[in-house]
Amino acid sequence: MAAPIKTYRDLIVYQKAKSLTVEIIKYFADAKTSRTKDFLYNQLFRSVSSICANLAEGFGRNYKGSFRQFVSIARGSAFETENWLEIILDLGEFDSKIITNYRDRINE
Numbered sequence: 001m002a003a004p005i006k007t008y009r010d011l012i013v014y015q016k017a018k019s020l021t022v023e024i025i026k027y028f029a030d031a032k033t034s035r036t037k038d039f040l041y042n043q044l045f046r047s048v049s050s051i052c053a054n055l056a057e058g059f060g061r062n063y064k065g066s067f068r069q070f071v072s073i074a075r076g077s078a079f080e081t082e083n084w085l086e087i088i089l090d091l092g093e094f095d096s097k098i099i100t101n102y103r104d105r106i107n108e
Helices: 012-029 035-060 064-091 096-106
Strands: none
Touching: 012 035, 012 064, 012 096, 035 064, 064 096
16 A cells, blocks of 8 residues: 655655756756757756646645646646757757657656
């Protein structure tokens, strides 16, 4: 029997989203890029961090309907993150295996 969920931190989806957020930020943090690409990476950082943030906020609303709404928003952010990773992958400036791994993890 699974342990009861007491906080959003107990949600496996939250744990995975947070882990992915930290990894992506660390990977791209030191990239030397142009202003145009800075915009792209900032969009990626916002969308990936929005996944776990919306899960946490929805859980904190303490109402099933609100939680469902925030899960839906988190799902949308996951799709947005996947989009930004595909664009970065198409640019071909980073290790494609790493970027593909990040992209694939969105759908786990």
